[in-house]
Amino acid sequence: MISEPVAAAVQYGLGQGATHGDARDTVAVVVDVGGTGTDVTVVAANGGLLVEAGHQHTGKVSGDTMDAVLMKHFAAEFQKQHGIDVLAQGASRAVRKLQQAVEVTKRTLSAAPTAPCAVESLAEGLDYNGTIARTRFDILAGKTYAPALEAIEAAVREAGYGLAQVDQVLLCGGAARVRRLQTSIAGLFPESTLVRDDAGELDEIVASGCAAQAALIAQGAVEATSAAAIEAAVLARPVGLRLAADSLAPVLLQNTPLPASRTVKVALPAGETRAYLAISEGEPVPPKEANDQDDDDEAEEEEEQEEEDPARYRPTKLLAEMVLALDAADSATRVHVQFYVDVGGKLTVTASEPVSGKSISAEIPHAN
Template identity: 60%
Template sequence: MAAADNKTYIGLSFGTSNSVIAIINKENRAEVIANEDGEHKTPSYIAFSGEEEYHGSQAKHQFVRNAQNTILGFRDLLGKAYSNELAAAAGAEGAKVVDQDGTPVFEVTTVSEEGEETTLRLSAHDATVRYLVRLHTTAEEYLGRKIDGAVLAVPVWFTAEQKTSVRAACAAADLPVLQLIAEPAAAALMYDLGADASHDDAKDALALVVDVGGAGADVSLVGVRGGLFTVIGTQHTAEVSGDSLDGVLVKHFAGEFKKQTGIDVLDGKHARSVRKLTEAAEITKRTLSAATTAPCAVESLADGMDFNGTINRTRFDILAGRAYNPLLDAVRDVIANGGYTPAQVSQVVFCGGAARIRKLQSKVALLFPESTEIRDEVGELDEVIAAGCAEQAALIAQGAIEVDAQDAAVPVLAKPIGLQLSAEELVAVLQKDTPLPASRTVKVALPAGEKRAYLAVAEGEPVAPKDEEDEEDEEAEEKKQPLYRPSKLLAEMVLELDAADADTRVEVKFFVGTDRKLTIVATEPKSGKSIQAEVPQN
């Protein structure tokens, strides 16, 4: 486990639909903590029946027959003011959401042993505190020791008010927050992006994190620069989610049930039947990610009639085909809005339970060239973010991270800077979106006998992908298309040398400070000859 000075730290993915707790074990590997039901993920549900309060899976089971007293979706209401639109969306399923002095609150009914009904109102803060207390207790009972701190992941699109509300709820639950990190950054940690970066090789890369959870999907473009992560942009869509894909199966099986019995459970009069079918469809969906065929069975689905059906993966892929389009649009938009092209994305990594669907992954992969690595090999995809938080907690425990600097805004490089090889090609040395200050060094070889090293330093812009017709040209295929072309010449330098031989290398160091001034130093180590140029940056 992540521990320092006998203190124990955990990683926590607090999701809209489910939450996961992870630690770093004695083997220095991420390990997910099982809850009291033996499950790795705990549904983000709270339910009330009589005087009893239920959490997690037990609360989710209550939702089927006691929806009006089941609270869900409370995480995303943190830090928000009441509005009719918010109440309609948040209360569409589960407990009703009402206005209490401008704050949205969930309204449920408890019943005493004497049959006396009491209306209980819980704000998102109240619900979150109760839920986090249960998670906190689960972790301490599993580990057998006190939890001294946690790293929590939050969506990129969370506002400052929402982050403050998360911290306040954790404080009320007696769960010290070491750090709040962005969910895509946690995923990048678990995938070891930039883990082997060094002074000699910064391992600069551009990664796309595709997170498809129960309530929505987030597509984030992450710059990996010298082992540091910068979230360049993110796109959120509620149209593609585990819930929406469950809905595809519900519609299909409801049709099958109607054929068998003549009963239409989607007629608006069978809400409980729909919830029962949705619960079964979720299991079917998970099974299809590993098997080619999966059953769906519901006892007494409607009017005492049982339902038994099956579906194969191919049929599901056909039914869900168009459902993926908003996700694909989000992928295209986040790359274009960041000023990049798909060819510049070196890796696509998946996380979130619904991202395990193979057809979803293959449709995303088709947007990228073969050079882009598609990855999902880190284990259970719905555990990735919690495991990444545990990795971050371990780094904090080791003193490798200054936690006090966690919310500081870091300036980044607006455009790539590198060496101009021709009017149409630039080799980027400092990549766009690199956190500042930053330094990179490249070595340039010279032809034998050469006595002068000419260096042109320029800003660059991405080269648009070739049209399909151009790709068919065999000659074009032989030469790899450059990723960048020069857009602005910044400096020209000439380093006078003795006659170069096969071993001669000119080391060119680029440095950009937080004032955005660029300094270039070119040195030939054997002779010690050197030249320097400075370029003030706007």
């Protein structure tokens, strides 16, 4: 058994070495905009394992709310033409017929700049034929998207990340086809975050992901198990190498399933005889707000450089300092630093230089 957000992540190839979803550590936000509500789930992919790290739900943004916007628009036009308010008739046959028609209109607007709405014998034997431009629909419906954006921000915050730490946004659910909604979601994140709708029909993503998982089980590639059986302890905070007082190179990210091991290679300046390593916990760095009032060219240039290469994590707690004595380093010298956290949270860091065979280790009990 897998949850719907994980099924969507599977269909998008998250953590499976697919074209966009490779096996590296990845933080993704699954945004499922269905007929009656929007579910937002943060999924962390670490070493091929998927962990749900945060979740939010809102019933204020859905396919139904978008349909309601179109129904109100076309009902007002029909009333203007014939003096009949079909929406005032409650759950009448006319309302149901209009609702079915605007569903088709909404789908069409996802692919075309304009879309028709046609209803035969809408009320009192009168037909209705109208059109709406996507721009007009965007203006009318765009005001209703705020709760979905707030749910995304809340889910990311609940998971312990910042928006800048999200690598991918995975869209699913039929109502996620709406282009203005996609644009609004993309606007929350930096340009480096990939917003994706390329895994098939959006209202079939979850079913397709479940089918893909079932195929793996049938082939014997994975075992059939319940969701409860695959729950694992995870790392509460990222750990890595402190580069400066405000910069951390994370090696193991938060929500990595335990036990976990990662190795990084560190280069040294030529002639260096000591490798100093500062092991630290960290936290995400929120993106800096741009100063719109600053017209200084030099400041703008520095700001652009920061946006291209942002400091995504900063150290919060120094765990250990290590010094590995070496022969004089040259351009090919690399120190291999292995981080290993067991299921109890004990962190072991081993630094070694393969050519000389020199190494040093440190153990930090319950780093998280």
